[in-house]
Amino acid sequence: MNREELLPSLPPTVTEAVTRPITPPLLTTKEGWYAAYARHLKAPDLSDCAPRGTRVGPLDPRMMYHAEMLPVMTPALERGLKDARRLLRVSRFRSVGRSIDMVVDGDRGAGKSTLAIQIGRGFHGMVETDFGVDPDRVPVIYLTVPPEREGNLNWAMPFAQFLGLDHTLNPKERTRRTADMTEPIVHVMNEVKTQLVIIDGIDRLRRSEIADAFDYLECLQDRTRISYLLCGTGARDVVHEAAYDDKRARLPKEIKGAKFRSDRPVLWAGAIRYGEDWHRVVEAFEDDLVLYDHKPKTLLGLSKYLHKRTGGYIETLSYLICQAAQEAIETGTEAVTKLLLDDIRTGRGDVL
Structure with a gap:
């Protein structure tokens, strides 16, 4: 896999998307995700840049380009993209059971979030290549673990915010929230054909919060056709804890969690x-x-x-x-x- 394959095969209506540096988008909103998906970083040509010796400011094209540069294909990124493509491809049209989930784990600074985002971009591109561009389709949702994690309300909030659903009793008083947005979220995700939900920062879950969090996520999954990509340092152990806690696993002690640290495929990013x-x-x-x-x-x-x-x-x-x-x-x-x-x-x- 070469670098060009890091970027999705964009349909003609999208190929004119951003070829110049832009303000980094907030990926946890639908608009921000679409901007990041369509963004195509391009190295400036020296012949088009300020002449040698010219004093430049922070908004000079070369200064902005070198703030990020082009994506580099690391071993973890190459292997992770290949594994994710296989897993998502096999899950897309299955009608029985939950879709398979994935875990992105590894050391801090090893490129886990980059891998998760590139997987999302690639899948988004695959969907548009297969079915064409549809502004009403939202194939990928990108979230981070919410700062408050007690109850369905707090877990529903990042989904509602990404999808642009009004989650307040009074739009002019943004602090007054509704009781629970789960039903509208499920309805909208089915309507816009969401298939992949990336949740970054899963390592922020405290041990006492894991069971309730996964109960909620699996509840959404039972009523939609989504796969989760769970990302964070130690994510494999978080998933293991969720899968093999006492109330979920009715297995003999010698089997329960003894062999498998995760029942989801783990994509590993390390030094x-x-x-x-x-x-x-x-x-x-x-x-x-x-x-x-x-x-x-x-x-x-x-x-x-x-x-x-x-x-x-x-x-x-x-x-x-x-x-x-x-x-x-x-x-x-x-x-x-x-x-x-x-x-x-x-x-x-x-x-x-």
């Missing part, structure tokens, strides 16, 4: 070991730099140094290189060097 995979990731970042004086293979030659600085974590590597690139543009040095990288904090093993 990248030093070796060929790491070299490919570093080279991909280097190829995407848009600088006047950067010497090719400089970062690749610093591959071992970069692994030591970042621990092999893709998020830390991304922040390190992006900061260095922006600094190189702002100062006019136009190159990422070890001297510059030494001066940038990563948060992993920095010596003050």
Whole structure:
């Protein structure tokens, strides 16, 4: 799978979507998700940029581009996208039983949220490729675990907010909420043909909250055709706790939870070991730099140094290189060097 396959195959009416940097969308709203789905980051062409030596501000196209750069295909992302595609494909047209769920687990900073979002984008694109563009269809919902998690009301709120449902007794008094939005949510999800719900931050659930949370999520699933993608550090253990608590599992003690840490497939994102995979990731970042004086293979030659600085974590590597690139543009040095990288904090093993 190459980088282009990270992006969904967008139908013609969507291919004109964002090709320039935009304000990062809030993914937990329908409008924000659609903006992120349609957004296509594109590296600026140096011939179209401010001439060498020109003083630029934070809104310069190269400065904005190097705040994020293009997605890089890590081993976890490549494997996770492949596994998710298979799981979602087999679940789409099954009529009996719940759709299969997935878990994205791994270390902090290893790209779990990126994997979950790219899975959502890919599935959204697959649906539009198969059935065409329909503004009334919402194939994917992206949520984060709500700050208050007691009762159906609090769990219903993020669903209602994403779908744009009015969840207040009085629209002018946004703090006065209705009792429960579950019925409207179920009705709307069926009407707009939602098939995938991504819930990020599942690790925020306290142990005492897990059973009630999964009762609610499974209640929604029993009345719709949705698959869940549950994402967070330790998500596998959260799912295990939900599946094998005392009131759910009527299995002999020697079987209950002893063999399987999760009855959902787990997509794992971890630190990248030093070796060929790491070299490919570093080279991909280097190829995407848009600088006047950067010497090719400089970062690749610093591959071992970069692994030591970042621990092999893709998020830390991304922040390190992006900061260095922006600094190189702002100062006019136009190159990422070890001297510059030494001066940038990563948060992993920095010596003050």
